[in-house]
Amino acid sequence: MVRREKEKAAVLILSAACIIICLLTPVIGVGLTNMGICSGCSLTARFAYSFFHASVPHALINCWCLLSIAFIYRVSFGYLIAAYIIAVLYPFGGDIPTVGLSAVCFALMGMVSFQSQKRLYFHVWVLSFIGVSALLAAFLQELISIAPPNNLLHIYCYLCGIIIGILNTPLITYGR
Numbered sequence: 001m002v003r004r005e006k007e008k009a010a011v012l013i014l015s016a017a018c019i020i021i022c023l024l025t026p027v028i029g030v031g032l033t034n035m036g037i038c039s040g041c042s043l044t045a046r047f048a049y050s051f052f053h054a055s056v057p058h059a060l061i062n063c064w065c066l067l068s069i070a071f072i073y074r075v076s077f078g079y080l081i082a083a084y085i086i087a088v089l090y091p092f093g094g095d096i097p098t099v100g101l102s103a104v105c106f107a108l109m110g111m112v113s114f115q116s117q118k119r120l121y122f123h124v125w126v127l128s129f130i131g132v133s134a135l136l137a138a139f140l141q142e143l144i145s146i147a148p149p150n151n152l153l154h155i156y157c158y159l160c161g162i163i164i165g166i167l168n169t170p171l172i173t174y175g176r
Contacts, residue, residue: 004074007070007075007076007077007080008070008071010077010080011066011067011070011071011075011080012067014066015063015066015067017051018050018051018053018059018062018063018101019056019059019060019063021051021052021053022052022053022055022056022058022059023056025052025053035048035049035052035097035099036049036052036096036097036098036099037049037090037093037097037098037099037153038093038094038095038096038097038098039093039094039095040093041093041097045097046088047088049097049098049099049100050084050087050088050099050100050101050103050104051101052099052100053099053100053101054099054100058100059100059101062100062101062102062105063101065101065102065105066101066104066105066108069105069108069109069112070108073112073115073116074112074115075108075111075112079108079111079112079164080104080108082107082111082164083104083105083107083108083111083157083161084104086103086104086107086156086157086160086161086164087103087104087107087153087157090103090153090156090157091156092152092153092156094150094152096150098150098153102149102153102154103150103153103154103157104157106126106153106154106155106157106158106161107157107158107160107161107164108161109126109158109161110126110157110158110159110160110161110162110163110164110165111161111162111164111165111168112165113126113161113162113165114165114166114168114169126158127158130151130154130155130158133149133151133154134149134151137149
């Protein structure tokens, strides 16, 4: 039980750090185009993009998602590190830099999906969310100038998380 408390504390600290970085980004003058992951980005940008966010609501939503996953499901330090590595190793780059913690969140959702009692329901909701966000972003991009979410990144991280979740799920459960 103490171990779970340490992991929850680590996620709380990570969330607080992301919000503080988001608030300080305009002050320190770091441009999101320099810190976003895209084709030809620097190693610094690749390793740091998860901690930068486009706006305070963006940071709050991503942190809320991360906290929800960590407090509802069994998320170990290994899962957190694996989710970060999956997000950093995203192989496809686009022209628009991507920032945010959502890649880590989607990787974690894939990993914990097999802890859910209603697995199919869980997968349908996550994939529906990706689809709706793509449609909503396309609609909003016509009205106001916002960068759309990188849904290919979300799908990649979710599928990698599912693979790790499958590898960590026992095939035979005794006593059920």
